Amino acid sequence: MAGLVREAWLAASQLGDEVAPETRETAFRLVLEAMLRNGDAVRSDGTEESESSLAAEPHGSQADDIYSTPELxxxxxxxxxxxxGEQAEMLFGLEDAEPEVQVRPNLLSPAKGxxxxxxxxxxxxxxxxxxxxTQMDHIRKVVEQYRKYDKPNFAKALQTSPDLVVLGKPRSSQRTVRLRGSGVHSAxxxxxxxxA
Structure with a gap:
């Protein structure tokens, strides 16, 4: 179990200093809960897995199953x-593996940017x-659904936001977008x- 806690703490600490401490604590808790839910550290006989056996196991399919139900x-x-939880269901459709934004359009700003x-x-x-x-394309599709897409200014709206980081080659729809620490707070x- 100690190895599992250590692994979860290392994962959360990789978020860096720009992330607020309470965000790292939340990340640690979520990672640990997910690992425990999947039974990564405990064998069927109740004994702990060694760290080397944990490292040797492929985690690809386990990671895919962490949030396998709408409730999770x-x-x-x-x-x-x-x-x-009920409020999260007001904002997102969670039936599919990928969350779907379902906010009433009148709750969004009328300004496209x-x-x-x-x-x-x-x-x-x-x-x-x-x-x-998250790639820019994920965001673009939702922006288009809400009819807020402004092609010449879409990338600029994301790149100039103090809450977001856009990584990758300019003009590529496959650019990765991430939240900064301030972005987590703003979200x-x-x-x-x-x-409310």
Whole structure:
């Protein structure tokens, strides 16, 4: 069990100093809960797995199964955004493995640039809570669904946001987008405002 706790703490500490300590604690708790839920550290006879056997096992399929039910996805997202589970269901469709933003359009800003950033916060927070990477294309599709897509200014709206980091080659739709520490806080505030 000590090896499992150590592994979860190392994973959470890799978030870096730009992430608030309470965010690292939340990440640690979520990683540890996921590992315990999957039974990564305990054999059927109740004895602990050694760290070397944990490292030797492939984790690809286990990672895919961590949030295999809508309830697990709801728990992860509600914990990440610090809202109730039912409130997470108001913001996201969780039936599929990939969360779907389902906010009423009138709750988003009428300005396309600001609405793009708001949608990005929702998409990124849900996908981050579930351990999924987010490309600009993921965000673009949702922005298009809400009819807030402004092709010449879409990338600029994301790149100039103080809450986001855009990685990868310019002009590529496969660029990765991540939340900064301030972005996690902004996403929580925005989600809490939407469900209030």
């Amino acid at each position: 996805r709801m728990d992860a997202i509600s914990s990440y955004l610090e809202i109730e 600001k609405a793009t950033r708001e949608i990005a916060l929702l998409v990124l927070s849900a996908r981050t809570a579930l351990g999924l990477d 929580r505030e925005f989600a809490q405002r939407l469900v």
